[in-house]
Amino acid sequence: MNRKSFLTLGLLAFTAVCSASAAELRIGMIGLDTSHVPAFTDILNNPQNKAHVPGAKVVGAVKGGSMDIPSSRDRVEGFTKTLVEKYNVKLYDTVEELVKNVDAVFIESVDGRPHLAQAIPVIKAGKPLFIDKPMAGSLKDALEIFRLAKAAKVPVWSSSSLRYGKAAQAVRAGSLGKVTYAETTSPAGLEEHHPDLYWYGVHGCETLFTVMGTGCESVKRGKTADGKIEVTGKWKGGRTGIFREAKGYTGLAKGEKGEAPIGAYDGYAPLVVEAIKAFQTGVVPVKPEETIEILAFMEAADESKRRGGAEVTLAEVLKKAGGK
Known part of the structure; x- marks a missing residue:
């Protein structure tokens, strides 16, 4: 064909x-x-x-x-x-x-x-x-899915249900003005065939990007005081976003108008609503660029781990995966 x-x-x-x-x-x-x-x-x-x-x-x-x-x-x-x-x-x-x-x-x-x-x-x-979630088993595969979808003009998107928590959506809609700092937590159980955060940490990372938006430039991975995963991202303009492994779904966002808790899980229905709406309209609620950046953030966290906690740019992992 x-x-x-x-x-x-x-x-x-x-x-x-x-x-x-x-x-x-x-x-x-x-x-x-x-x-x-x-x-x-x-x-x-x-x-x-x-x-x-x-x-x-x-x-x-x-x-x-x-x-x-x-x-x-x-x-x-x-x-x-x-x-x-x-x-x-x-x-x-x-x-x-x-x-x-x-x-x-x-x-x-x-x-x-x-x-x-x-x-x-x-x-x-x-x-x-x-x-x-996870959109793919690797950033490279996700890039190829989006490339094929764009060429065929077919609506394709991916998300965790945590994106559609009411608190996170309120912040994304501007309740705090521009967000300058955010931290989120979620479980982050590992699965040997996937990058560490793809399997379950993606939930907390999705919430983080829901309120921070795109623009993350680099990542450093470390550990919390009790030995759990901690990933710190630097965004353009000096903004900071942190994901931490924990038992529950929690978080905090700070912006020009104050601060607010984020991260709560509000069920699957809001995600299903968005999926059906996208099927009906052909308009995806999460742009490919944002999903790609979330995946790059998580893969950069693994690369930082391999380098002993060194700072890794998202541009580097994107280039390695065949992206821009």
Whole structure:
């Protein structure tokens, strides 16, 4: 298929999605090995759910699963059974078959490594796509996903649900004016196949960038007094953002108009609302540049660790991954 045909098919498919947006969107899920799968499906498919989001329904899925990650291997069958038996979701053997029967897609695989391969047929089919955290198994893969999506003019985005905590959103909307300093915490359990913060620390990093925005230039990684991960980022204009590993989701933002707590988790529904809105409008709520910077921040933290806590620029890790 040449580039012109690829773009034409993408445009035709997205036009079909826009037409379907007035009715109920048919959602497909890829990777049924995370608790997000039954949670998101219940929010969309169950009108009795207090957090129900109308306008879309999960109708099809590809099971997926990673046998070298216990939390995937040990849960994928149970979550798959729930979707099929409780929500009447149809299983497909391949992503290529799935995308023929849905209007938009959630990639939910808990393992970020297969996300690029899973995203390619979705993008080729022109279907709007939300990719759950981590967006990919590496910054290089994430850059390629965004490159393909841009070329095909297909809306693709990624986010943690922590971005949509009410407190963080208020600060992002300007309640403190320009934010000059922020610190966030979240659990940061490690998974050997991913950069340290990709697996769970991404939640706190997402909140940090929600209030700080883009513009982080460098990162230094150290440890808290009790030996937990601590990553300090320097932003343009002398602003500072810090992520710390901790048991809970907390944080503080300081700005021109004062300070406010941030970091609280307010459920999955606000994220699902944004995903469906993006599918309906074709406008993503989080720009690729911001997601790329979050991933670069986390990879720079690993590079800083390898160098004994030395300062590492995001430009360096982006260049290494093939970005600008």
